[in-house]
Amino acid sequence: MPFKRYVEIGRIALVNYGKDYGKLVVIVDVIDQNRALVDSPDMVRGQMNFKRLTLTDLKIDIKRVPNKKTLVAALEAADIKNKWDNSSWGRKLIVQKKRASLNDFDRFKIMLAKIKKAGVVRQELAKLKKETTA
Amino acid sequence: MAPKQKTPHGSRNPDLIRGIGKFSRSKMYHKRGLWAIKAKNGGVFPRHDKKPAEAPAAVKPPKFYPADDVKKPLVNKRKAKPTKLRVSITPGTVLIILAGRFKGKRVVFLKQLTSGLLLVTGPFKINGVPLRRVNQSYVIATSTKVDIADVSVEKFDDKYFSKQVEKKKKKGEGEFFEAEKEEKNQLSQDKKDDQKAVDAALIKTIEAVPDLKSYLGARFSLKAGMKPHELVF
DSSP, rough: OOSSOOOOTEEEEEEEETTTOOOOEEEEEEEESSSSEETTTEEEEEEGGGGEEEEEEEEEOOOOOOOHHHHHHHHHHHHHHHHHHHHHHHHHHHHHHHHTTTTTHHHHHHHHHHHHHHHHHHHHHHHHHHHHHH | OOOOOOOOOOOOSSSSEEEEEESSSHHHHHTTOOOOOOHHTTTOOOOOOOOOOOOOOOOOOOSSSSSSOOOOOOOOOOOOOOOOOTTOOTTTTTEEOSSTTTTEEEEEEEEEESSHHHHHHHHHHHSSSSSSSEEEGGGEEEEEEOOOTTTTTTTOOOGGOOOOOOOOOOTTTTTTHHHHHHHHHHHOOOHHHHHHHHHHHHHHHHHTTHHHHHHHHHHHHTTTTTTTTTTTO
């Protein structure tokens, strides 16, 4: 199986360890075999070990080490934020965050909703069963 | 006119460095006005002779000396500070009781009493918890709040919850047990009325929020996969 996501200038990566855990960053330059120069609209450009990054499918078109303005403009043009939030990976992260922030009352309401939904599904299933046996 | 009470003056001799004042002894003598006090008193510093001490009342020698020296415990003048209420607990907060008869019950917080305990009510109709005192340490505060503005809780204090003192009965053997039992189970009518009064306004505000009534009626429990240190309450 060949690799599909390459470390290249403009590759969007997810930080999976450290102070910036969970952020999306752009690989702006490669320092050596292990480290990349990484930048994002809300952080100071700095180096990160590749082991701290998980590559995504997204990539933007930039030159090596652009200034912040150009980077932000390129990110806007490629609409990375929306593309990420609509991707299945991005949606899963959003759901995880929502679940972690649920109140005790919210969890109760969700339980009631699940029971209701299961009830409706079971009714439909019973109807279908009746039709097939009849 | 009575002489004005002056607040005591601080030091009139500012420190140049710790241990060294700005003014010399003679300057300070002048600044403190000791010359004026002396002048008022005819060249001498006023002196007050000791009052003749009253002869101490004659103490009779005690009739009884204990055989062994008994150590007296040291005097302890510490005062307990009033219990600090957790910031997350405000009037109207829904609390989860963690211990006791009502463990797991979700309950509405009314106010903190002077003893530090929290005054809490079910409401009684919803989950069977009456007006009750609960310790802050045995409670989880959730972030759900109920509006408690139309409930008046002024009349409740720690004395309201003290045990009723029974009049001492003469020991009549046979009837002893039956009579005792009857008295214990009665809750006075005015306590029941207080409960109803507090709950009436509360229940109306609770029913206004969807699902809140069934939420308060249900008990809290940890299910599989719930990590208490990661849960947001």
